[in-house]
Each structure stands twice: as structure tokens, then as C-alpha cells.
Amino acid sequence: MSTQLGGQPVYILREGSSRNHGRDAQSMNITAAKAVANAVRTTLGPKGMDKMLVDSMGDVVITNDGFTILSEMDIEHPAAKMMVEIAKTQDTEVGDGTTTAVVIAGELLKRSEELIELGIHPTIIVQGYRMASEKAQEILKGLAISMKPSDIEILKKIAETAMAGKGVESAKLMLCDLVSKAVTSVSEPDGTVDIDNIKVEKRVGGSIEDSDIVMGIVLEKERVHPGMPTKVTEAKILLLNVGVEYKKTEVDAEITITSPGQMQAFINEEEQMVKKIADSIIKTGANVVISQKAIDDNAQHYLSKAGILAIRRVKGSDMDKLALATGATVISSIDAISAKELGYAGIVQERKVLGDDLIFIEKCKNPKAVSIIIRGGTEHVIAEYGRAIEDGIRVVSTVLKDKKFVAGGGSPEIELSLRLRQYGASVGGRAQLAIDAFAASLEIIPRTIAENAGLDPIDMIVALRAAHEKGEKTAGLDVFQGKPLDMLKEGVIEPLRVKTQAIVSATEAAGMILRIDDVIKSAKSAAPAMPPGGMGEMGGMGM
The missing domain is CATH 1.10.560.10 (GroEL-like equatorial domain)
Structure with missing residues (x-):
């Protein structure tokens, strides 16, 4: 120019x-x-x-x-x-x-x-x-x-219109029912919906008709110990944001051990500390423990003997959903463990779904977080089903808030x-x-x-x-x-x-x-051209 x-x-x-x-x-x-x-x-x-x-x-x-x-x-x-x-x-x-x-x-x-x-x-x-x-x-x-938020039929029709043409016609009535149930479960009295509290799990295998809603949460986890029960009914759930393990000191220290007896005493003391933590968990009456951090081998042994189903290293976002679904409080200190912080679920069960171990926390009383499991024949198909479901969730949450449709x-x-x-x-x-x-x-x-x-x-x-x-x-x-x-x-x-x-x-x-x-x-800036002989032919810097 x-x-x-x-x-x-x-x-x-x-x-x-x-x-x-x-x-x-x-x-x-x-x-x-x-x-x-x-x-x-x-x-x-x-x-x-x-x-x-x-x-x-x-x-x-x-x-x-x-x-x-x-x-x-x-x-x-x-x-x-x-x-x-x-x-x-x-x-x-x-x-x-x-x-x-x-x-x-x-x-x-x-x-x-x-x-x-x-x-x-x-x-x-x-x-x-x-x-x-x-x-x-x-x-x-x-x-x-x-419209009124209680008019479920209108919510289903809204979801059906949004999902039309997205390959879910064979099961659209069932899916609309799942979507309306999920959104109304997590909605607040004023109609606002945090759609992040609806977890959509996609699993290849079966058909779209096999999709289902879990009035609770599904975790891609398994029991930490094979001796633990695979199913717990009338579950009292303890949520921990702290490890069930020997707590290391915050101060760097060096311990000199001069005899095998001292070494054994040191190991015994560690075990006693872990046992004390496990006992405080058992004392609450909890039969399911879900931790965001580690659960060490000794703790697994004590919890297993008490018939407790334990899960470790659960994502923070899933812990938040679990708290909403079960009514439990996420505890960040071992000293704060008490029975009044426990949540409830009708069933907590480990199941295999197409070779993957999943933990189902379901039949919660008034869950403010739920999960929808979508099934389909291939990854591409199931991904499109997922997009259809998510569209349905979004439009139903929109109409619940505005209470107006055309x-x-x-x-x-x-x-x-x-x-x-x-x-x-x-x-x-x-x-x-x-x-x-x-x-x-x-x-x-x-x-x-x-x-x-x-x-x-x-x-x-x-x-x-x-x-x-x-x-x-x-x-x-x-x-x-x-x-x-x-x-x-x-x-x-x-x-x-x-x-x-x-x-x-x-x-x-x-x-x-x-x-x-x-x-x-603007013109794209080009890299400076290199002389034919490379750096050697650029000449020295004049002194």
C-alpha cells in the first residue's frame, strides 16, 4: 500500500x-x-x-x-x-x-x-x-x-425436537424420558440447571436402546482390594479429600536406626497410625469409602476386614458430583471424620460393562447430580448419540429456566x-x-x-x-x-x-x-535467509 x-x-x-x-x-x-x-x-x-x-x-x-x-x-x-x-x-x-x-x-x-x-x-x-x-x-x-416446570410431557417434546435428525429416532421416546428426568432431578427451585451435574458416560457395545439413567454417579474405578464386597445396599458413604495412609511429617528429619528391633518398632508405629485412621472410619458406621487421594495397603486390609467397599484416586469433579448426589460432605481432615458427614445411596456396586470395571452409586434419595449411560455399536455412532443427548439436556434446561416455548x-x-x-x-x-x-x-x-x-x-x-x-x-x-x-x-x-x-x-x-x-x-514475516555457506560465511563482527 x-x-x-x-x-x-x-x-x-x-x-x-x-x-x-x-x-x-x-x-x-x-x-x-x-x-x-x-x-x-x-x-x-x-x-x-x-x-x-x-x-x-x-x-x-x-x-x-x-x-x-x-x-x-x-x-x-x-x-x-x-x-x-x-x-x-x-x-x-x-x-x-x-x-x-x-x-x-x-x-x-x-x-x-x-x-x-x-x-x-x-x-x-x-x-x-x-x-x-x-x-x-x-x-x-x-x-x-x-409452561410450568412440572409439565414433563412438554419437556420431553422439547428434547425430542432438539434430537430430531441425529440418528436416535429408534429410541427417541426413551432418550427424551432420560433427558427430562436428568434435568428435572438436578434443577433448582428457581429453574436454574447446572448441566455439569449431569454426567454423560459413553460405552461402546449394545444398542442405543440399552442406554439408561443412574440416579447417582458412575465412576470409572474399581474396588481397591479384592476382599471387599462388590455390592453394598443401604450404603453409608464417606467422602475423603485426604489420604488413608501414614502421614509424613512436614519437617525434614533424619532417623538413625541402629538395630533390627528399632526398625520393627518404626514399622509397627506406622501400622498403628494407619490402623487408628481405619478405626476412626469404621467407627462412623460407613460401609463405603471414596477417597480423592491414596488408600495404602494396610488401610485396605483393615477396611476390607470390616466389610467396607473402598475406592481411591477419584477426580475432584466427580467428588463434587458425589457430594451432590449422596448428600455427603467431602472431608479434608482425618480428625473431622464423623457419622454426621456421611451420605446415602440405595446401592453401591461394582459392575463389568464390556470388560471395564465401573462403580455405580445409585438409588440416591434426592440426587442433585445424575449420570446417563449411552450405549451404541461404534465409537462414531456413540459420539453422535452423545451430542444429541447433550443438545437435549441443554434445551430442556433452557426452557426450564425461561418457561417459554414456541x-x-x-x-x-x-x-x-x-x-x-x-x-x-x-x-x-x-x-x-x-x-x-x-x-x-x-x-x-x-x-x-x-x-x-x-x-x-x-x-x-x-x-x-x-x-x-x-x-x-x-x-x-x-x-x-x-x-x-x-x-x-x-x-x-x-x-x-x-x-x-x-x-x-x-x-x-x-x-x-x-x-x-x-x-x-499484513505480510507474513519470513525467517532471515541463511547465506549459502551457513554461519561461517556471514563474516566476523568487526572489531
């Missing part, structure tokens, strides 16, 4: 830097963003297709989850990276609707390109899009339906499109063109759902518009029957926040990309 000063060029950027500005910069950015939207567009809807992603190491991911696809793709273009950020925000906020958000953003940019060709300034387009987005939020709130199947987008066109007519001026473009962009969702199901998109959009013009606000596309139906009656529903967040994120990303009129790329 250079400019002229008195006939002499003045260089501003490093040699090799590049610059695109004006229409070229806008076109380049819009093209990159549209390419990202097109990459995930075919995955949308209950009949969406999957993508196979192969990384540089040859690892394979097969999925139709928009966020997973964009995360795994090695995207370099800065405008395309903004589209990935939309998916990331959508996934963080609501856990579903990532593809919807990216596809809407891509369509907004496509329509804006047509408006720019007509001579409308990008600032006017961005302003019109923002006005349309705010009006869309208002309309969506009017379309939303309130019809799915493209129904809100068609209603918004009609209402925004009416709003645009009332605004007038050049902003109306941007609002109309926004309204038309929203129709990309039902259009794409139709295309991915092998239906004629034009016929479907016309039929949906006709239904909504008659006042059927919840009419959406049933891809299985190939016609508009009442999505509420069909049980196709989504959390309100999935739609509002998707529209807000798409509008912000499209606006940011449209406002860019200059792309300046």
Missing part, C-alpha cells in the same frame, strides 16, 4: 501486504460467510444429512451438529471465522439452533448483496436489519407459550416473515427494503427443511404462507407427510430463546461483516 507525495511513492505497509477495499472487500467477505452457511445448510431439519470430517491425523467425526462441524473445520478466512463465532455463542447460550443461526446470517448477507447492487448503502441495510431484528424479538414474545418446523419464521413485511410497509423509505430482505431471509429455514426432506421448497413455502395468512400461527412443515400441520398438536416445539438468540446473533454478525469496507492483510 502506497501513496504519492511530490511525485515520490510513500510506502505505508510492509512489502507483500495486501489490501481489498470498497465493493471488493464486501464481496469477498460475504462470499466467505455464505460458503460457511452453505457448508452446514444441508444438515438442518429432521431429515438433514451428516458430514464426515477428517482431521490431519486421520481422526474421523461424523455428525450433523452445526457447532461440531464448524469447530472441526480448519477455517482461516476472518469473515468465515465470524460465522463460527455465531455458532459458538448459540451453543453456549442455548445448546441448539446453531445451524439455524448460521444459515440465517448467510441468507441476510446474500440478500444484502442484492441491495448493495441496487445502490443502497450498507449502513442503511444494517440499520434496517437491526430494526427488523428488534421487531422480530417483540413478535416472538407474543407468539411464545408459557412452535417449531419453520412455523415462527413464516409468521415473522409475514409480520415483518407489514412492519416494513409502515416504516417506508430505503429501510423498508432492508426489512423486507430480512423477512425474506427468515424463510430460508422452512425452505431448507423442505429441500433436505426432498420436498419442493416453493410449493411448501406457498402452502405455509397461505396457512399463516388464514391465521394459523403455529402451522409448520411436517416433512414426513409433506404438508403444513399445526406444530403444537404435532409436539414439535422449541425454547423461545433458541429462536431469539439465533436471530440476534445472525443480525449482529451480518451487520459487522457488512460494515467492513477495507481488508488489510
